[in-house]
Amino acid sequence: MKYGLSSRMLRKKEKLVSAAAAGGLLGLRGLPGRCRLRNVSYYIWAIFALLGGGGCSLPPVKLATPEPMQVDIKMRVDVYQYAAGDGVAKGKKSQSEAAPQQQDSFLAASDIVRSNRRADIQVFKNGQYVGEAHDGLLAMLKEPPGDLGDRLRKTVGAENADRSAEMQATAQKEKIPLSEVQNKQGETNRIRAFKGEWIEKPNPDGTFTWVRKDS
Numbered sequence: 001m002k003y004g005l006s007s008r009m010l011r012k013k014e015k016l017v018s019a020a021a022a023g024g025l026l027g028l029r030g031l032p033g034r035c036r037l038r039n040v041s042y043y044i045w046a047i048f049a050l051l052g053g054g055g056c057s058l059p060p061v062k063l064a065t066p067e068p069m070q071v072d073i074k075m076r077v078d079v080y081q082y083a084a085g086d087g088v089a090k091g092k093k094s095q096s097e098a099a100p101q102q103q104d105s106f107l108a109a110s111d112i113v114r115s116n117r118r119a120d121i122q123v124f125k126n127g128q129y130v131g132e133a134h135d136g137l138l139a140m141l142k143e144p145p146g147d148l149g150d151r152l153r154k155t156v157g158a159e160n161a162d163r164s165a166e167m168q169a170t171a172q173k174e175k176i177p178l179s180e181v182q183n184k185q186g187e188t189n190r191i192r193a194f195k196g197e198w199i200e201k202p203n204p205d206g207t208f209t210w211v212r213k214d215s
Contacts, residue, residue, distance in 0.1 A: 114162055120155050130156060131198025134208045136185030137163055141198055141210070 133139040171178045190199045
């Protein structure tokens with residue numbers, strides 16, 4: 001047998017084991033419990049060494065795998081999804097397509113800001129301080145003193161800035177002259193004005209006159 005022991009070597013090992021066991025047990029007499037337990041462990045280890053040693057080798061254990069393990073991890077990050085047949089990415093639009101959407105967003109945000117300012121403007125209109133001009137902007141007709149005058153200037157300045165930006169965005173979106181947008185906005189503001197408010201009314205000769213709306 002390839003890994004076996006001869007009868008002579010086996011008998012010799014049995015004698016050594018018996019002697020070691022007998023000697024170990026005799027040597028344990030008179031020792032405290034903890035020391036006795038520790039010495040028992042030592043003699044068991046010695047017996048195991050005698051059985052495993054002496055030229056007796058165990059069969060080799062093959063730890064290596066037949067083929068190396070392969071891990072294939074593929075990571076793909078798609079920033080844009082491309083439409084079939086064209087080279088334009090979805091989510092990445094050309095400037096001509098993105099501009100109208102940006103203008104719409106600007107107009108919506110501007111309308112929210114202006115709605116918060118509308119109450120102050122109405123107070124100034126009721127006090128005959130401002131009126132609606134023909135070009136779509138507010139015009140200061142008179143200026144009160146003190147803090148009210150400062151507030152009036154700031155409010156009218158901010159409102160006209162938003163109106164100008166909104167009309168420019170509309171002109172770019174609709175691809176029409178800015179003057180045309182201003183005239184249309186002026187007409188809309190005159191129609192929306194309440195009775196008694198000041199408006200700049202156009203004359204047949206192309207001039208404008210400030211009047212109080214009568215209806």
